[in-house]
Amino acid sequence: MTAEGKDNIAYKYRNYLVLERSLSPNSVDAYTKDMAKLLSFMQDENLTYRDVTLDYLQQFVAQLYDLGINARSVARIISGIKSFFNFLLLDGYIEADPSELLETPKIGLKLPTFLTIDEIGAIQKAIDVSTKEGQRNRTIIEVLYSCGLRISELTNMKFSDLFLDEGFIKVEGKGSKQRLVPISETAIAELENYMHYRKQQQPKKGSENIIFLSNRGTAISRIMVFHFIKEYAAKANVKKNISPHTFRHSFATHLLERGANIRAIQLMLGHEKITTTEIYTHMDKEFLRQEIIEHHPRNKR
Template sequence: METGKDSKDIVSRYRRYLKLEKGYSVNTLDAYMRDLDKLVRYLAAEQVHVTEVKLEQLEHFAASISDLGIGPRSLARILSGVRQFYRFLVLDGYMEDDPTELLESPKQPNHLPEVLSTAEVDLLEQAIDLSKWEGHRNRAIIEVLFSCGLRVSELINLKLSNLYVDEQFIRVMGKGSKERLVPISPRALEELNYWFSMRNEMSIKPGEEDYVFLNRRGHHLTRTMILIMIKRYAAEAGIKKTISPHTLRHSFATSLLEGGADLRAIQAMLGHESIGTTEIYTHIDTSTLRQEILEHHPRNIQYKLEREEESE
């Protein structure tokens, strides 16, 4: 077992491991390192070397993070990164035993993401002014997000060379630089064609020619631009839900499940590594089913009528 290594050197080696062996993107890598830095700073203040840490100290670290007001979901993400770091230390011979084996994550609140119905997506698209330069582009963006269930990072990096129009598939570069093929609907392809008729008239900056979605200066879009655009159209459409580009991804998965799609197929299209991540949509479907039963089961209709008669 290696001992006496400087913490900064170990963290640097871990970063190279995540980049080269795990293949994490720059954004994912930075997120992992920011979370790990919280632990490194905490241990430095406690005068404990990262390779000498015990379960009890990690539990105290988790408690200190929670005391700062960090929510259960964010804390669970931080601790997940800590576990991966210590698995690396064991794998690379810095430690013999993994101190995180019995480290528990906080219980998650039973929170389901917002979803839009197909009718609400239609309202979102109808709020777009197609007489403006960006109108057809924005409509294509919303339709591709809803039709393909893309992450916003996947959308802004979508390339013309990744479109297989005849086969009606797109190739998507997901988390960890993992590729997947996703079917694209005829409706989404139609909206893209409207956008391409305008895109072909643009002056595009060198190096940006292969990006599907561009701004008026010929650069590919950013996450923030997509978020602002969707929130603006939601407000103009009178949609009261708190939505983001990710809402369309949730809506894609939920509509597939309600339509009878297999959970494994949804997992593949979303690019989830674990089926457990995809299973949240079974909870959404269950809540929808409960509402349907409450509204349409004859016993519930009878009960509602009786209560209404009593109140008259």
């Protein structure tokens, strides 16, 4: 759909909120901002309105949590998204509402789902690593968990971001902010196993430096990771509703449970809005690595 078409729908949706739903100016502004968040996600995924499915919307919601948005705000955004798709359905832009089964978080309950160490192990055991796709997928899961990465940080990871001899990877997070994150020996071993297959691939132009490739030779997409994680969880009989973000949350939860410094965890997750240089001016990077070595279960021998 063209930019002009999207602008036209946005205009019509705002009129729908004002004229048909009789919402207050503040509510109209909130709903249109929620729509803008969704449109930005759709643009990143190269989606039209008709392409959006429940799985895509669940990935969108997972990213909201990844940004640190609380459950109450997520519930409000989902309400806005449901309103928008209801409008699209009523006006004939789509034939079915993909948000119909999208669940709203229960306010005041526990934080987003995390996995136990045994559940993570079961998911990894469900992967056939004798194939290049299997080894790639197992490596992706291990790096997500061992380093606490956002899915976008993983899919954009380049060979030039690896400093494995030093035990770190460079990560570019939100707002192009960079940080160094310690990487476990287990994740390094999985990466080395995957490199055997990666060297045999022919990347498309522009993807030569990307680590995790699809079979087409381009950077693996976030939705592809979302789907195979769901598939392996089902094979492992893990009943929790998980996404790539679940491994990031598990990373932080397991470190906290084992007494890691909360400041170190915040820095490793990239929640502080300061540059890598500023981070390591105030906190020695070897201390961050030691927090991982001492507290992350992947480093227990």
